[in-house]
Amino acid sequence: MKKFVYIVTDRNRASLHVGMSADLIKTLDFYKQMPSLFFDHAQQLTRLVYFEEFKTESQALSRFKLISRFTRMQKERLVRSCNPDWIDLTIGLDFEHITMNRPIPTQVKMPLTIMS
Template sequence: MKRFIYIITDRNRNNLHVGLCSDLLKTLQFYHQMPTLFFDSAQQLNRLVYFEEISNEDLAMDRFKFVSTFTRPQKEKMIRSVNPDWVDLTIGLNYENSGARTRPMLRPSISAARKLVTF
């Protein structure tokens, strides 16, 4: 089962929250639905700036525990290594799962579309 380790922050990058989940999109939707659950309205955690996908549950838990012990400069260095501009990665995840990249329907065969017209 896949697990995700993520770092989410507010718009001013004051708070860096490390989390572990099995469904990243549902977790991000939860943060958007409950913006003031953990912090006040000025510090809403709404920007995904880093995530890792790990296939093994035990390895994911070990990695989560390890990343959770990082100091703020260590977390910032890890984020900047893959996301130097601190872009919100939620936009890309929503695009990939929106169906914009689904396989197009097959075109009907030309012979089926042609009909003989008799007068």
């Protein structure tokens, strides 16, 4: 089973939170539904800016512990190394999740084109 280590932030990048999850989509949905559970309303951690995927829990746990000890500057460098514009990556994940669960049409009809 896949495991993920991730960094989420608020819209102002004031807080950087490192986490670990087996279901990244469900975890991010939780952050969005309960935004002020851990922080006040101004620091809603709803933007996924970094994540890594691992095959085993021990690999993920090791990486989680390492990144958790990073200074803020080190975390920012890590995010910028693969997401320099701090784009919210949940958009791509949601798209992937939606398309993976959508039934694949068994027959595709091509439109007829008439050339004059």
